Amino acid sequence: MKIVRTRNRRLLGALLAAAAATLMVAESAFAAVDWGPTRQVSSSFSYNFGGGLARSTKSTTSYLHAAYTSVKVGGEFVTDDGPFAGVYYRRGNTSGSDWGTAKRLNPKSEHADGGVVVASGRVIYAAYVTYGHWFDYDPAEPRPITLRINSNHGGSAAWLSRTLAFATRVDRPMLAPWGTRGVLLTYTDADTGDIILVQCGDLSAEASGCAAGTVGTTTNGEGSENGFVGLPVVAASGDTIAVAWFDGSGGISVVTKEGGDAWSDPAALTANQSGDLSATAKDGRFAFAWMEAAGVKVRLWTSAAGLGTTRTAASFSGTGTYKNGYSTAVALAGTSTVGVAFGACRRADCTGSSSTGVDLRWRQSGNDGSTWGAASTVGSYSVSSERRMNDYASVVMTSAKKRYVMFNIGNPSFEKFRVVLRVGTS
Numbered sequence: 001m002k003i004v005r006t007r008n009r010r011l012l013g014a015l016l017a018a019a020a021a022t023l024m025v026a027e028s029a030f031a032a033v034d035w036g037p038t039r040q041v042s043s044s045f046s047y048n049f050g051g052g053l054a055r056s057t058k059s060t061t062s063y064l065h066a067a068y069t070s071v072k073v074g075g076e077f078v079t080d081d082g083p084f085a086g087v088y089y090r091r092g093n094t095s096g097s098d099w100g101t102a103k104r105l106n107p108k109s110e111h112a113d114g115g116v117v118v119a120s121g122r123v124i125y126a127a128y129v130t131y132g133h134w135f136d137y138d139p140a141e142p143r144p145i146t147l148r149i150n151s152n153h154g155g156s157a158a159w160l161s162r163t164l165a166f167a168t169r170v171d172r173p174m175l176a177p178w179g180t181r182g183v184l185l186t187y188t189d190a191d192t193g194d195i196i197l198v199q200c201g202d203l204s205a206e207a208s209g210c211a212a213g214t215v216g217t218t219t220n221g222e223g224s225e226n227g228f229v230g231l232p233v234v235a236a237s238g239d240t241i242a243v244a245w246f247d248g249s250g251g252i253s254v255v256t257k258e259g260g261d262a263w264s265d266p267a268a269l270t271a272n273q274s275g276d277l278s279a280t281a282k283d284g285r286f287a288f289a290w291m292e293a294a295g296v297k298v299r300l301w302t303s304a305a306g307l308g309t310t311r312t313a314a315s316f317s318g319t320g321t322y323k324n325g326y327s328t329a330v331a332l333a334g335t336s337t338v339g340v341a342f343g344a345c346r347r348a349d350c351t352g353s354s355s356t357g358v359d360l361r362w363r364q365s366g367n368d369g370s371t372w373g374a375a376s377t378v379g380s381y382s383v384s385s386e387r388r389m390n391d392y393a394s395v396v397m398t399s400a401k402k403r404y405v406m407f408n409i410g411n412p413s414f415e416k417f418r419v420v421l422r423v424g425t426s
Contacts, residue, residue, distance in 0.1 A: 033362065033376050033403065033424040039096045041406060042088070042419035045072035050278065050329055051116035051174055052419075053394035053406040056153050058122065063153050064092035064396075066406060067105075067115035067126050068419045071134075080133050084108060087115035087128040091154040096404065096421040103159070105148045106130060112146075120177035123204050124150040127173040127185060139225040145173045145187060151204030162203060166212050167196070171221075171229045176236050176281070182208075186215075186234040186243055190227030193217050195245050197234065215255050215263055219248030233288075235281035240303060242286050244269055244279055252277060252290060258303055267307060269299060275326070276342075282332040285368075289313070289330035289340045296328060296342050298369050311369035313340045314361065322359070323348045329405075331397035339364035341378065341393035341405055352412030357381030357388030360407045362424065378405050378422050388412050401426050 046068045054065040066089070073083035087106050092099040106112035111131040118125050126148045132141040145167040149160040167173075170187040178184045181202035189196055195216040201208030218230035232245035244254040252269040269288055276291040286301040296314040301307050316325060324345035331339050343350070344361045352358060360379035365372045379390030387409045396404040403424035410417030 032373070033364075033426040035376065035378060036095070036423045036425070038379075039092075039099075039421045040418065041066050041090065041092070041096070041099060041421050042068045043070060043072070043102070044416065044418050045077070046070040046088070046419050047392070047408045047410075047417055048115065048394060048406070048419055049172075049392050050327065050394055053396055053404060053421075054117050054119040054124070055396045055398070055404065056119035056122065056124065058153050062094040064094070064096055064404065064421070065117050065119055065124055065154050066090045066092065066099075066419065066421075067117040067128075069113050069115055073108075078111070078134055080135050082109075085111040085113060085131075085134055087112040087126075089115075089117065089124075089126055089148070089154065092421075096423055105159070106146065114172040116173055116175050118175040118177045118183060119153075120183055121180040122151060122153050123181050123183075123202060124154045125175055125177075125183040125203070127175055129170060129172060139227070143169045143190070145170055145185070147183075147185070147200070147203065149203045157204075160203065162210075164198060164210065164212070167198075169227060171226070171231055174233050176234045178236050178241075181205075184234050184236055184241060186232040188218060188228050188230035188232060188245070190221075190229070193219060193222065193228035193230070193248075195230050195232050195243065197241070197243055215243050216245060216247070216253055216266055218245055220246045222248065231277060233277055233279040235279040235286050237281040237284050237286065240281075240284070240286075242279065242281065242301060244277060244288055246274070246277065250274065252288075254288070254301070254307075256301065256303075269307070270297065270310065276328045278328045278330045280330050280332055283335070285332055285335075287330045287332050287338050289328040291325060291328060291342070296325065296340060296363075298330060298338060298340055300338070300368055308368070311365070311372075313363050313365075313369070313372055314342065314344070314375060318348065322346060322361075324350045326350060327392045329393040329395040331395040331403070333397040333399050333401075336368050337364060337366050337397070338369055339395065339397055339403060341395050341407070343391035343393075346381065352381065352388035354385065354412075357412060358391055360390035360393055360405070362403065362405065364403075364426070376424075378424070379407055379409060379420075386411050386416050389414075389417075
């Protein structure tokens with residue numbers, strides 16, 4: 001049976017499709033990153049669209065945390081009469097070589113998608129969106145967000161569940177750790193175009209709660225059946241928070257807030273036509289990555305210096321080995337290291353065939369993007385006919401020179417797909 005993810009791609013919006021249709025990427029030489037073996041994270045017929053990987057440390061032991069959607073449940077493909085699409089959580093060891101039993105996060109009686117996960121100290125937060133129908137998808141139906149919380153590194157503690165009553169019809173959730181126990185969540189209100197930030201204390205503690213507020217607005221998706229689609233991302237470091245989103249002009253807006261200060265006025269991260277936005281923060285440094293016609297772009301922000309120069313992490317060329325690209329995942333390490341993973345297409349339309357496809361590429365800089373090392377391939381189309389497509393990475397990068405990259409692999413017709421992980425050392 002063939003599962004086509006048309007509904008999911010509609011939810012991500014025409015923005016991503018348009019970006020993928022116009023962007024081009026050129027090949028670079030391999031970097032000095034030693035990529036370990038490919039590890040299977042999920043069962044077959046599973047995928048993630050980014051934000052699905054986290055890492056936590058307990059004493060001297062580290063854990064990996066993954067979230068993904070499965071459309072084959074109990075040996076059967078999902079239907080609108082059941083079984084229902086599930087968002088699953090799985091904990092892995094520090095190398096990703098061993099993964100525990102997958103835990104379904106949404107009830108078996110409902111469809112869910114868009115699973116994301118973060119680690120905030122010992123507390124693991126996962127979020128997903130619930131849908132009334134999968135094949136007979138109705139964009140007017142409620143699409144609420146549910147948070148799941150585990151207080152012990154994803155281990156033996158019970159998983160709490162909290163549905164966000166103020167998130168009734170959304171594009172998707174994105175998460176960021178906040179402090180040592182809390183979490184930040186952002187989404188677009190599909191009815192109004194408001195960019196909403198939800199700030200939650202330690203939800204593993206009974207006394208904590210969440211507060212939601214509007215930080216901006218978008219006109220992207222106005223008039224479409226899905227409503228407004230800003231696809232916001234959020235990052236935090238200490239008391240400083242940044243939220244960025246597609247504002248409807250084709251470009252990206254960003255706002256920041258430091259401690260108890262008011263939100264800044266929206267600034268243009270880029271005014272150019274763009275897509276595939278990602279964000280991260282570490283020790284006062286914030287990084288954003290996205291796609292433009294000219295290539296993969298990265299821009300840093302700090303409280304002291306504001307927005308830095310837009311850097312090009314990968315330049316694209318219609319005559320190069322890579323002729324297009326889509327999806328970004330940016331990460332920070334140390335005091336000046338930034339890395340980005342992206343899908344690099346060997347055909348202009350980013351489709352695969354029996355002899356070509358999409359590679360998952362990695363490139364990093366040791367000086368905040370002023371110069372970049374050579375790119376390397378994390379997931380290659382040439383491995384097998386079942387791995388022509390390698391895309392939608394989630395990345396964690398540590399100061400110990402480890403690069404954890406989780407991504408989708410699949411054949412060109414999406415009749416086979418799953419989630420895998422590779423660990424790179426540089």
